[in-house]
Each structure stands twice: as C-alpha cells, then as structure tokens.
Amino acid sequence: MRVRCVDLVVPPAEVAAARRLLSPAELCYADRGSPSVRDRRVLLRAALRSLAGHVLDLSPAAVPLAAPPGRPRLLLPTVDLSCSASAGVGVVAVAYGVRVGVDVERVAGATLAEVAEEAWLAPVELAALAALPVLQQAEALTRCWTQKEAVLKGLGVGLHGDPRTVLTPVPHRGHGSISDWQLTPVAVPAGWVASLAVRPAAAVPQLLSRGTRYR
C-alpha cells in the first residue's frame, strides 16, 4: 500500500515534465479542462503513474493504465489505485491485493446547517457532528465527506452512489471502518483532510443503490 500526497501548485516546468509521462488519451482528457484543471489533472495523473510504477517496478510512462475518464484502473489484476485532488493538494494511492479509495478535500467554511441541507449526511451523522465543539465541526464534516467519497470511489461508483448510505464513524478522527472498509486518515497539509478506504479483495461486494439521491 502506497499513499502519496502531491503538491499541485508547481512551476510550469514541472507540469511540462509531468505531461511527458501521460498517454495521448490522458493528455486529451486533461486538456478538456480549464488551465488550472488541466495542470491539476496532469500532475495528479503523473503522480499516480509514478507511484504505480514504483510499486510495479515499471517506468511511470509504462504503467498500463486504462484511458480516462472514469475510475483509474490498471490493466492488471490485483493492483488497485485511486486519486483525488482539492485546491492544490492531491493524494494518490496504489495498493496490492486490496480495493482502495482515497479522497482529499480542503476544509471549507460551510456550516453544519448548510451541509445538512445538502442531504448527503445521514441523520445519525448530523447528530454526531452537532455534538462536537463548533470549532471542530468544519474539519469533522470534511472528514466525513472524504470518508464517504473514499468508500464510494473504492466501490467504483463515486457520485453515482448515495453518500448517505455510507455511514461514517464521525467521532473517531479518521480511523474506523465502514462495513468491510478500513478507514485511515492520510497526512496532508493543514487546512486539508484526506481519507483512505481499503477493503480486502476477498470481501463480498456490498450492493449500494446507484443513481439516486436520498430525499
């Protein structure tokens, strides 16, 4: 299991170097985005290739990644990977023999009440968050989001899955489990929160509802 935090705010030369590691399809996808999105995608993808190459003992450009968009996927069994980026900070994860999902998010100023309206927190999570000291709430609910996203990405459904069906262990500072998924916090700069979700490959896939939002 390798997890790496990536600085996405770098001099143009580093971006140019990173572009050289990407496949034409990846560059094409990256270039669809606005300049900042383009650079972010390039840097994140390059970091993913580097880390996967390290694990597989391949050069980054030689890592057999399926073309984007969609969940990053190796054209090899048994190795799984995931990546995420938020406001200049990226996280990439590569794991052997397990399913993995990772998510990073900058801690924003949204209040609990505002977030409650967005309907991605289950009532029990809302209650647990509300019980925390106000100063801890913003970070805790960002962590909550990253845990949900990490699991949903690990499952390969992303936003197509209903975040409310992923019940997070709110008070536990990033450690814990959600059904078969083991959660751990990922070290990222202050002001960001990142979570890693890992599930043994043998575990029975859990059926999550797709394509709907809890209302």
Add this chain to the structure above:
Amino acid sequence: MTRVTLSTDAVQRPAGTQLADFRTSVADLTDRDLTAATALHAWSVESSRDFWRGLLRWSELAWEGSADVVCTSDDVESAVFFPGVRLNYAENLLRPLPRVDDDAVCLTSVHGDGGRRSWTRRRLRDDVAGAAAVLAASGLAAGGRAVVVAPNNGNAVVAALATAALGAAVASAMPDMGPAALLGRFTQVEPTLLLLDRGGRPGWAGDAGDVLHELLAELPSVGTVLVLDDEPLPSAGSRSVSRLADRVAALPAGAPRPEWPRQPFNDPLFVMFSSGTTGPPKAMVHGIGGTLLEHVKEHRLHGDLRPDDRLYFHTTTAWMMWNWQLSALAVGASIVLFDGVVQGPQTLWELAAEEQVTVFGTSPAHLQLCQDAGYRPADAVCLPSLRAVLSTGAVLHDWQFDWFADAVGPQPLQSISGGTDIIGCFVLGHPELPVVRGRSQSLGLGLDVAVLDDAGDPVLGEPGELVCRRPFPSRPVRFLRDADGTRLHRAYFAQHPGVWTHGDVADLAPDGTLRVHGRSDGVLNIDGIRIGPAEIYQVLRGLPEIEQSVAVEQRHPTQRGATRLVLLVKLLAGAVLDGELETRIRSTLRQQAGSAHVPALVLAVPEVPLTHSGKTSESAVRDTVNGDPVANTAALRNPGSLAGITAALEAAVRAAAVEPLPADDEVLATVGHLWHELGVDPHDGIDDFFDLGGTSRQSMTLLRRVQLELGADVPVEQFLADPTIPGVAAAVRRGSGQRSTVVQLAPGDPTGVPLFFVHDAWGDVEVYRPLAEQVTGTGPVHGVRADLLHADGTTKSVHELAVEALAVVRTTAQDAPLHLAGFSFGGLVAFEMARLSAAEGRPVEFLGLLDTLPPLAAMRPVEKMAHQLAGQLSAVVPGLADRPLREVLQQRFRPDSKPADRQVLDRSGAVFAEHRLAPYAGPVTYFRARLRVPVAGNVLTVWRRAAPDLTVEPAAGSHHDLLAARYVGELGSRLSAAVRRATS
C-alpha cells in the same frame, strides 16, 4: 364569578309541550316568572338543586331511596348527585308505562339487505330478561363489566340492556373496528364477558391472527363469549363460547329470572371513550342516574319526544349518540336502528320515510353530502311524519339551514352539541323557540353553560371557551385507570378550577342561542375529522430543522364552511423552509400520521406566541391566521410574534398567487449564476462542471442551490450525465426523476434475494421505510421510484409505469429471482410488472399486494357501485375517513382547487381506476387490511378472477394506516414469512 344575563324577550309558543308541563310543575318552587325560555334556564341553574329534584319527580322515573340530598357540593369536580337514590337503567327503559301500549313496536332493527326485525316493548323486556338470566349464569352481576361488539342493531340493544339490567357496566363498539382500536378501548375495561354480533364482517372466526383471536389474546379477563348472530360459532381457545339464543332457549321454563337490582345513582352504566390530545383513549365511566336523567331531560324537555314518536339517529354502537338514542325507550318512544351501508344521499331519507320516523338525527357531513349531490329529500321521498331533524358531530353551517328549509321542509333543524364526556348535550333544540340559522336553539336546562374570554370572564356575542360552572349529574363519575383522578382533573378542571372546561370554542348570544366554532383544547376538527395536534408535533420532532411547531385550523379562504390545517414551524437557526423541507414535512406527516394530518399551508415563523407561563397560545395563532382580532394580547409574553405570523401568511398567499414559473432563459441564467457563485465559470469553450474545476463536493452544493432557487430536484445521475449549465437547466425543466429509479430502503442481507417495493400513488417510496426496516430474512430492500408523468405532462398508465419499473428492477436484481411488493397503487403496478415479467419468460417468485383494491375497470358493475359507495361512506363514518368529507366532495366538483400532492394522488387515482387487470397465473400474496368500510362486494373476488393463485393474509390497521409505525411490525413479519414460503 360575574354573570351575564340573557334577554327574556324571546318568542314563546303556546302550551302543550312537555316543557310547558314541566314549567307548571316547578312553578311553586320559585317566585320568578319562568315564562321566557331563558328565564326558565336561568332558574334551572341558579336553583339547580330545585331543578334536578323537580326533574326527577316530574319525570316519574322508577327509583327508590331519598332525593333529599340533590348535590353534595357546589364544586363541579367534587360534587356528587343524589347519593340517596337507587335505580336501574334497563328497568326505566323497559318497564310498562302508562299511556304506552306494551304491545306496540318500540324497536325496529333495519338491516342493510332490507330485512327488518321488530320488538314490542313487552317482547323486548322478555328478551332482555332472558339474556340477563344467561349473563347472570355466566357470572355477571352488579359491579361487573361486559363489552358488546355489534353493529347498530337490535342484538346490540338486547345485549347492552341485559348487562345494565344486572347493574353491570357495558362498553360497546363495532365489529368493523380493528383489534388495535378495540383494544385501545376494551383493555381498560377489563370485561369478563364479550357479547358479539359479527354482522357478517370478516375476521371474527377466532382463527389465529384474526380480530377475535387478537382481541381475546389481549383481554385475559374475558371468560365467556356470547354470540348474538347466527353465523357458525367462532373458536375462542379456552374461553367459553356459546350462542345467546341457545342459552336462553335452554333456560328452565318458569325458573325465576334474576332480579334487576336498583343500584346507587352514580354506579357505572356505560364506559365511553374519547381520544384526547395525548395518551390512550380516555375511558369515561358514566353513572346510571346521571345518564338516564340527562337523557330523559334532553328527550322530553328539549326534544319533546313522546311515546308516539319514532326516533332514528344515524350512529354506530361506538358513538355516544347510540346510548343517547337508546334512552328514548325510557320516554316510551320507539327507536329505529340501521346496520347497513349508506349507499348514497337517499339511503337515510328513504329509511326515515319507510319507517315513518318522526325525529331524524344526522350529521352536518351527511346533510352536506345530500346538498352537494343535488339530492332533495322533499322531492324524492314522502316524509309526512317527520317533525324534527337533529344534527350533531360537527358545526352545522348557515347555508345548511337554508338548504334544509328549501330541500327538506319547514321542520326545525336542531343543531345539538355536547360530547361523549357528558354523554349528552350542552346545547339543544327547544320546543318553544324558533330555529336561528347557524345556531343551536338553547342551552341545556340545568347546565350552567357560559362562554369565557381569555381572562376567564363570561362574555356574550364573542367566541370563547365553553364551560359549565355548576355541578351537573351526567359528568363522568370517573375515568378507568385513573385511581387518583389526575387524568379526569387534567381533562376538565385544570384550566378553570372548580369549573368544567369542555374544550369547545363557542359564542353565546343574548337570545340564549349558541354556536360551537370548534375545539379549543387543540384537538383540531378539520371538517369532521378529529386530529390531535400532539400527533403532528410528535412526528415533526423527527425533523432536525424544526424547533417547534403549532398546528391550527383556519377557515378556508375561498371555500365556505371548509377549514384547513395550517402548520406553523419555528426552525432552528440556519434552517430554511424551502420546497424540500416543506415536501419532507408533508411526506413525513402523511407517512407517520396519515393524510388528514398533512397541512394545507406550512409557514415558517420567527417565533410562536407564548403565554406568560410559557405555554404556546394556539388560540392566538388561530385568530391570527384567520385574520380575527386576537382577544387578549396582554396574555401573551411576546405579542410581537403575531406580526411575524401575519407576515408569513401574507408572503405565502402572495407566493401562491404569483406561481413562480421561471421562463427558460431565467432557468438558464439562474443555473449560470449558481455556477458562478461556486467559482465555476464556463470560458474558452469549456462548459463541463468538472473540466472547469468543479468538485464532487461542490456538485452537492450546486444541486442543493438549484433546488432552493428553482424548486427542482435534479438527481445526481442526471447532473453527471450532462454537467453543463444547459444540461442542468434542461434537467430542471424536466423536473425531478424522469425515469424510475431504485432506492435502498434497508440493507438486508447483501447476499440475499432483494425485495422491491413499488412506488406509491405519488411515485415515492418513502412510505415503505418503516416497513422495510421490519422485513427480515431477505436481501436488500429497495424502493422503486417513478415519475408519474411523461415529459409532456400527461400521466403514464399503470402498464407504462410497470414497464419502466421492471427495467430498473432487473438492472438491480440482475440474475436474482424477482421479489416484488406494493401498497395500494404500487400493488397494482407490481401486479402488472409480475404479469409482464412472466409473459417474457421470467416468472416472479414472490408478489405481495398490500391492500391493493382492484381497479374499477376490472370490477363488474355491481362491485363497482358497492366500492364507490364504500369510498363515500368512509368519509362520513368516524374513524374510517382519511380526509374530510369536504375534500372528497371538492374532488368531485372542483378538481383544480386541491393541494398539489392531492392532485397527484387524484391523477393516480384515475390512472389506477382505468387500468384493466390482465390475468396472471403466478402466486400472489394479498395482505388485507382488517379495518375496512363494510362493502357489499368483496374485492378479493375481483382479484381472484385475475389471479387464481391468491393467498390472503390479514394485516392490522386500515387501508390508510397499514404502513404506519404501529402496524408495520406485524406486517413486516407476515411479509417476511410469506417471502420465505415463496422461496422455499
């Protein structure tokens, strides 16, 4: 306490009434001039001991002992009437009376099929005596308790009077009621005897899980079941079961019959029930003497009821008007009972005509049904004998008096009002006074009724709290399960010490007429359906945004006579009342409390008015939403709160008038603005949300804002399919959820076979959540949602919905066997899905229909008619209605004037009715609600024609609360078991 004086210049009719006779009989007790009706009333309360003793003597009831002590105190709560008097209720109703032919018919029991059975006084007395002998042999004696479950027929009368004859107390109810409703009443009674007339209703065979079985299981005190009907005897486990008629026939000829003991005046006679704002129904014990004396007073003095009168009052055995009309036998009058179905506006009038009823009692709802149906009794039936019509149960409106005068005739229409609590009436008709449109003619004699303002002072001409300030004999002698009288005190005496506070808002005019406006104790009466606001508050406590809520009745702004439910919510800081929250409030109330509890209007207010003691002032809220002046703002701690309510109301009215339907450009502009706010601005030809740097987390915020600003619920799926500004705008215009979608309701066993609940008549599946949590032994439990409309706004047919739902179910279920279930509308869609799937070679392993009525198109004409009538009937029978009669009528006459969710339901109703059932050979399990309107036709017959392999399972509750939290436990286990059986 200060008093107000009623005018004494009322018109008086010539003598000849029993009231005039009574006046003469008491004339020497006072120097006052009792000529005017109001003067007689004033004397009857100011000299109430003289009045009640005078009444006891004048009425010539059969009693013994001493009437020297009339009343032990002037305090209503502690006063005891006639401690030295002993009497027997049945004796007084059945004894031979001078001037009454003992061999004339005194009781006619008319059945739904037109059959009749009559009793003469002599015959009825003999039958009651025989029954009483059997009851005594079964161990019933003075002080005992029996319960009667019977329709409104002669058997019920014999059973109740036989119990009373022995000096025992009786509680009665209908066989249509479900076990929960029956147990809510009878558990507190702890009866030793059950007298049962099943009246052809299902669920009374005593089979495992049926009504009788459950009733007996929870009533261990019942040792004997006596069957009054002719159907095969039910099984009752270890209890003794026999037929009353057989037992009477087996009594030794000539053997002495048990005495009918005269019991103390305040010994128990009836146990009556009333649901309050909280807790289980109040079980009110009414005394023998109080009940009889009050009823005789009302019948003779106010109704001028005589031996040659024939009284029919439309009631069930579960309502106090049944006991009230029964007491007419004490007057020597004849009573008519009817246990059939009200098949339309004509039914009761035809009954009145055929039975030559002289005094006919009905309800405002029934009269309105006649008016709205264009039925004119005067043209349709011949009613030469009819001399008076009584109405009670709800407010009788001004125009109903006008309609009555035009469509019925010159008879007085007497609006009477009181309650179960006093097993009688505070306001009644009056034989000497004219009827005043919209009002009750007179206060009940001997009842010191006043209307108090908020300061507790009596007022005339303005609405206030109806109270009774002096002791009266027909108050409950106590409540059951209330050893120290706390509940009794809280129910009537807490508000104004020493005074009976009834819980009605009324206004009393100087002429002595009174009009009841509604409930004051917070029990809402939305066009005849009693709603305890506590139920609403309880449910809303589950919504985290709501800090406090107040539910009140508002006069409908456009429909005369109608009222509607208005809900005020005070939200927690940061919460906003938007379309989503409002929808959630409505759907949560609909699911957990029933559709009658869904407010017509939801207002967010900054604060609710509180009294100085910190209590919510519902009356101030009610006055404010009605635009009435608030009587006493000085009593409020925060009178400024009223301005907030007015502002919220005005804003809501404006919003409703404007109907914000943004134009296409406006939708596009708004969506663009929302993207901009998130820092996601299209540029250089890049228009994809994610290509522009938008994140998953931001997409949640975006969709939420779209919902707030545009009122559209765009599913994530649709957003991800086209995450551009035009794409979102298009999704907004399409509205939410174009296609059927699957929602997980409960996780279940991930490896098990999934169970799918098919959407309700709103296209929603939230209604299934409580049930889904109770289902065991299955895979994940899913709900299949749908958009009921095509993109062009036309409704989808059941077949189209089934095709869509089947497609998404197959996607989710993959290769697993198909397990489908649906409630009501959803059941019909599920049935069609099963049929389609089977036709395509993939049979459905389990199909559960949760009380799904067959569509009208599948019914034969006679079934159809019976069915429609039952629907109509449910609106006029207390306890079976899910929405006010007014709304049912409105649905027929003004289909556009309904709340949006009701419009959806009605559209679905049409879709449902039009669907043609096609045959399906696969297995079907039908869960049938036990509590149902008596319908002539059997819906199962229709289902069996379409689905011969039909297994029927009983389900607790009625159609409308089948999925309510209190019943889903049982339904969940039955459903789980049925799925298991289907799988094995």
